[in-house]
Amino acid sequence: MKPVNPSDFVVPAPRRRFRAPMIALGVALAGVGGWYAIAQLAPGDRGVAPIDSSSNYEVTGVQVDVAGKTADEARTAAWRLAQRKGWKILWGRMHGLGPDAAPGVPDSTLDSIVAGIEVEQEQVGPHRYIATLGILFDRGRTGEMIGSVNGTPHSAPMLVIPVEMDGAGPVTFEQRSSWQKAWARYRTGQSPIDYVRPYGNGPDPLLLNIGQANRPGRLWWRALLDQYGASDIVVPEVHLQRRFPGGPIAARFIARHGPDGEVLGTFTLAAPNTAGLDKMLDQGVKQVDDLYIQALNGGRLKPDPSLTIEEPDTPTDDLLPTTADDPLASVISGIDQNNATIQLETGDVATLDQAQAALRAVPGVQSASVQSLALGGTSLLSLTYNGDLAALKIGLQARGWRLEGSGTALSMKRGGPAPAPAAAPPAPPTPAGQPKP
Incomplete structure (x- = not known):
């Protein structure tokens, strides 16, 4: 390798990304296109949009050092070399083998499956190009060429709440943090963990705050x-x-x-200064993902059964026999299962909890789950119950709630008149010759 002469290079260029170039047509330096790293938001806005997590495979840290007659010629040759190296690294990673075991692929084919090239670090001289690059491969086209790989189990959808503790106190989505940005930068398409990454805007700071991250309540x-x-x-x-x-x-x-905060693993890293913070956090995200993958393969990353709303078991024929001659059969056949949507003004979480508890306490109610949540507004509850609507209204009145409406569209409010008392039985007739009471 030719020794590096510092005088041959200009100031190192900053990290940037380029749209997948068709190198045969020339090097395209402009055009970030349909993918991006971090959404640029106006000052004061919350939220960091995650990068695309499904369409690309990514190979990072590909180092190249190529000389040429001109700077453009050296860069073009270096990018072609990076594509070849990236393909071998990706194939070996997907098959659990070394890069040398990867089959050769023509440059024209690599041009068609490479979705983009990311410049992590580069030095550009008049006749030489030295860089560390990241190669993005289109998932659909590359998957056909990689072939079948030993199946890896995939997790259930996992809601990600990144918590950062840095001097002032712990934060999640209350404000944009370096840890949240690191999770937004991470390409989750290559992970068997199905991450659900909120943006952190809108209602996210209210719903997914540090208090919620530490709350064990299942409801x-x-x-x-x-x-x-x-x-x-x-x-x-x-x-x-x-x-x-x-x-x-x-x-x-x-x-x-999980809601109980089970610790699956810990580790420590260090950055030499503030400028190296993002790189350290990116490495931390990758190692945290590895811990979750290890837990998944070990059978520890399973959804908590208490987070699943289970429907009550229905009586079987052995426990509740009904025959044509049984008088109970006509009663059971006359009870239909009904579904309804209930509108409920939810000023806080306590109101929602109390309303669901009251509904589930009424005899005949099978389930009362949240269909649409709007704190400070009107939420929608999905209700399934056996029996008629009048009995449901009476049952809720006895528990301090009023149910209005008919059919499948109902409105539930706190308070209301108590159920009317049963009429007193008529007095027995007075025998003749006796004074009336």
């Missing part, structure tokens, strides 16, 4: 998981300790799982 977790389309929770934590401003940063990472 509220069920509503949140249904809202975000997940089945379980993972809470990756990072504890940052800064020795002095601008100095080294020590970090302790904890991989937690």
Whole structure:
């Protein structure tokens, strides 16, 4: 290798990404295209949009050092070399073998399956190009070429709540943090863990705050998981300790799982200064993901059964015999299962919990789950019950709630008149000759 002469290079270019180039047509330097790293938000806005997590395979840290007649010629040759190296690394990773075992692929084919090239670090000279690159491969096209791989189990959808502790106190989505940005940068498409990564805007800071991350109660977790389309929770934590401003940063990472915060593993990393914080956190995300993958393969990353709403068992024929001659058969056949949607004004979580508890306490109610949650507004409850609507209204009145409406659209409010008392039986007739009472 030719020794590096510092005078041959200009100032190192900053990290940037390029749309997948068709190198045969030239090097395209402009065009980030349909994928991005972090959403650029206006000052004061919350939220970090995760990068695409399903369409690309990523191979990072591909080093190249190529000389050429011109700077463009050296860069083009280096990118072609990076594509070849990246393909071999990806094939070996997917098959559990070394890069040397990967089959050769023509450059024209690599041009068609490479979705993008990420410049992690580069030095550009008039006749030489030295860089560390990341190669993005299109999942659909590359998957056909990789072939069948030994199946790896995939997890249930996991809601990610990243917790960062850095001097001022723990935060999740209350404000944008370096840990949240690291999880947004991470490409989860290559992981068997199905991560559900909230943006952190809208209602996320209210619903997924640090208090919720530490709350063991299952009732509220069920509503949140249904809202975000997940089945379980993972809470990756990072504890940052800064020795002095601008100095080294020590970090302790904890991989937690489930509403009880089960610890699946811990490790520590360090950054030499503030400039190396993002790189350390990116490495921390990858190692936390490895801990979750190990737990998945070991059978420890299973959804908590208490997070699943179980329907009551229906009586079997052995426990409740009904025959044509049985008088109870006509009664049972006359009870139909009904479904309804209930509108409920939910100013806080306690109101929702109390309303669901009152519904489930009424005889005949099979389930009362949250269909749409709106704190401070009107939430929707999905109700399944046996019997008629009048009996349901009377049962709720006895528990301090009023149910209005008819059919499948109902409205539930607190309070209401108590059920009317039963009429007194008529007095027996007075025998003749006796004075009336």
